[in-house]
Amino acid sequence: MGSEARLQVLRVLIRAGEAGLTVGDIQDRTGIAPSTLAHHLKFMSAAGLVEQEKIGRMTVNRAQFDVLKDLAGFILSECCADEEKKAANDG
Numbered sequence: 001m002g003s004e005a006r007l008q009v010l011r012v013l014i015r016a017g018e019a020g021l022t023v024g025d026i027q028d029r030t031g032i033a034p035s036t037l038a039h040h041l042k043f044m045s046a047a048g049l050v051e052q053e054k055i056g057r058m059t060v061n062r063a064q065f066d067v068l069k070d071l072a073g074f075i076l077s078e079c080c081a082d083e084e085k086k087a088a089n090d091g
Helices: 004-019 024-031 033-046 065-076 081-088
Strands: 050-055 056-063
Touching: 004 033, 004 050, 004 056, 004 065, 024 033, 024 056, 033 050, 056 081
Parallel strands: none
Antiparallel strands: 050 056
């Protein structure tokens, strides 16, 4: 997620909820150029953060909330670990 544009897309999809958004809707909300947006969505889909569902001629994109919850849990599991270790060593 080392891209501000990807974080922006992810925020938009999270706000949209389970219904997701079409590529056009994401573009309207982010202002990201279509080819650039397609690249970022492909990358995020390959990473498992976004699901893409083809419905007729549209592609609906949805945040993968279970994956994002696991990722957030992993990141936050290390929260303040150094502070706790320092406090134990100082005490």
